Amino acid sequence: MNSKLIGMVTVALSGALSAQAAGFALYGASAKGMAMGGAVVAQAVDASANFYNPATLADFTNTVITAGLCLEVPRANTEVTTGGMRHSGRLNSGCFYLPHFYVAQPLPYGFTFGIGGAPEFGLGSAYGNGWAMNWNTTETTIEGFAVNPNLTYSVTDDWSVSAGFRILYLSFEQYSNPQVPGAILPQYPGSPYDIYQLRNHIKADNGFSDWGWTISSRYKILDNLSAGIMYRSYIDAKLRGDSTTTSGSVPEPWGNAVAGRASGRGGANVRLPQSITAGLNWDATETLHLGYGMTWTRWSSLDQIIFNIPPEPKRLQLKWKDVFRFSFGAGWDFAENWTLLGSYIYDMDPCSTRKNIGSTMLPAGDRHLLTTGLAWHWQNWEISACYGLILMDGRPQKYSDELGREYRFSTSAGRSHQLGFSLSYYF
Numbered sequence: 385m386n387s388k389l390i391g392m393v394t395v396a397l398s399g400a401l402s403a404q405a406a407g408f409a410l411y412g413a414s415a416k417g418m419a420m421g422g423a424v425v426a427q428a429v430d431a432s433a434n435f436y437n438p439a440t441l442a443d444f445t446n447t448v449i450t451a452g453l454c455l456e457v458p459r460a461n462t463e464v465t466t467g468g469m470r471h472s473g474r475l476n477s478g479c480f481y482l483p484h485f486y487v488a489q490p491l492p493y494g495f496t497f498g499i500g501g502a503p504e505f506g507l508g509s510a511y512g513n514g515w516a517m518n519w520n521t522t523e524t525t526i527e528g529f530a531v532n533p534n535l536t537y538s539v540t541d542d543w544s545v546s547a548g549f550r551i552l553y554l555s556f557e558q559y560s561n562p563q564v565p566g567a568i569l570p571q572y573p574g575s576p577y578d579i580y581q582l583r584n585h586i587k588a589d590n591g592f593s594d595w596g597w598t599i600s601s602r603y604k605i606l607d608n609l610s611a612g613i614m615y616r617s618y619i620d621a622k623l624r625g626d627s628t629t630t631s632g633s634v635p636e637p638w639g640n641a642v643a644g645r646a647s648g649r650g651g652a653n654v655r656l657p658q659s660i661t662a663g664l665n666w667d668a669t670e671t672l673h674l675g676y677g678m679t680w681t682r683w684s685s686l687d688q689i690i691f692n693i694p695p696e697p698k699r700l701q702l703k704w705k706d707v708f709r710f711s712f713g714a715g716w717d718f719a720e721n722w723t724l725l726g727s728y729i730y731d732m733d734p735c736s737t738r739k740n741i742g743s744t745m746l747p748a749g750d751r752h753l754l755t756t757g758l759a760w761h762w763q764n765w766e767i768s769a770c771y772g773l774i775l776m777d778g779r780p781q782k783y784s785d786e787l788g789r790e791y792r793f794s795t796s797a798g799r800s801h802q803l804g805f806s807l808s809y810y811f
Contacts, residue, residue: 409659409681410528411709412454413484413502415804419757419770420713421727423675425663426602426612430766430808431486434500434548437612437661438534439602441496442544444488451485452768452806458508460776460798464516466791471516475795480508484806494538498548501531505554505656517793518561519785526556528656531592542604550596552656554621555589594621596656608667616659618685624651657682663711671717679709683734707732721761725770729753733779749777749798757804764810772802 411422414432424433428440431450460475486500505528511518534548600614626649663677683704713727731751757770776798783791 410482410503410506412456412482412802412804413500414450414486415452415454415757415768415770415806416725416759418454418772418802418804419725419727419755419759419768420675420715421677421711421729421753421755422679423663423677423711423713423727424665425614425661425675425677426610427665427673427675428488430768430806431488431498432484432500432502432806433488434486434498434532434534435484435502437600437602437614437663438498438532438536438546438548438598439544439600439612439614441488441498441534441536441546442494442538442602444490444496446490447811448488448808449486449811450806450808452483452804454482454484454802454804456480456482456508456800456802458774458798458800460778460795462511462515463794463796464791466516466789469516473511473515475798476510478508478510480506482506496536496538498534498536499532500534501529504528504530504550504552517783517791520783521558521560524556524558526554528552528554532598534598544602546598546600548598550598550616550619551592552594552596552619552621553590553592554594554623554654554656556623589625590621590623594619610665611663612665613660613662616661618658619656621654621656622651623654624649655686657685673715673717675711675713675715677709677711677713679711680706681709681734682706704734707734715759723759723761725755725757725759725768727753727755729755733777735779735781749779749795751776755802766808766810768804768806768808770802770804772804774800774802776800 412418413422413435414430416429417424417432417436420429422436424440425437426440428437428443431444431448433440433443457479458475462473462475464471464473482503484500484502486502487498489497491497506526508525509521510523511521515522530550530552532548532550534546536544536546538544596617596619598614598616600612602610602612604610659679659681661677661679663675665673665675667673684706686704709729709731711727711729714725716724718724729752731753733750752775753772754775755770755772757768759766759768776795778795778798780792780794783793785791
């Protein structure tokens, strides 16, 4: 592939991964966990304890299986200002399906084995080819699914510890329409003032080839009050895939059609960040259960991304910052076999405020999450369902394209609807 065209591919690839790097971690590991806002770090609510804190698997004396599905439906209005012109549009990403499954199995001598699978990273955005910043991105999908085996040990009746692995599948696919000076296109020499629009398609994944690890602990301070903490390590993901760049027709007054296509192998090394989650769970009464959780994520470790695209590696400076996520959850056993759940979450945005560092993959800004749900227990079965609303603060950002033109991008009415459903069986 021509080195100049490779450079354009690098720009598109960097945009795809910068959205992932912007801290869009997923926490919808089960319907009951979502409805509690993830504030279940010190008390197991079902087998999704494999995700929230495997040390709480010690709560189970029999085998537990949990499986289900969560849905995400993001929406937002967009506005782009450039050259004195204002362009309005719509971010409409569709619906995303996020499955989960877990098993908790008590073992002899105080051990418990657990294994689960759930999405840890992901986003989706679709603007359409006609929007004013299609050179940055038009459509992106990023998926990160982790399988997590854990081994828990009860040191005492009040204290348990756990260790495990996270085996990650990470993939992304992106479309964009970068604009480049005609002088760099080998198919048509042109002058530096000619402008051509390309079509980029990039698709890559790492399979289940990258992994990290976890350690966690839970201590029962009182009979009705417990504290938990969990550490997730870095994961050094190595993405490999294909990139295709196609040049199409050139509008007047720049000349006739320019046809060309360049394809090649590419990839990137991405260090997904470490995090620490801590929390408390308190059974205030026999029917009222409260939880608090806090997660610190070290996104500053993703200072840059290195793209392994011939003829030489490319580097993208990101400069993200470390952030916190705070969650408050409650459960109320309001009737026999019925529990009402609810939560509030404040999720900080780690994206850099520096000009031209970031992506339109998903708008920048802090997020507020409001969630409610119901759980129904019958014999050995439990069915949980939840609904959540994410409110996104629209923080304006400034960008410039390959031709040096400046853009101001902002969003309004940013919303994401969540639905979750889980089915558990207690043997």
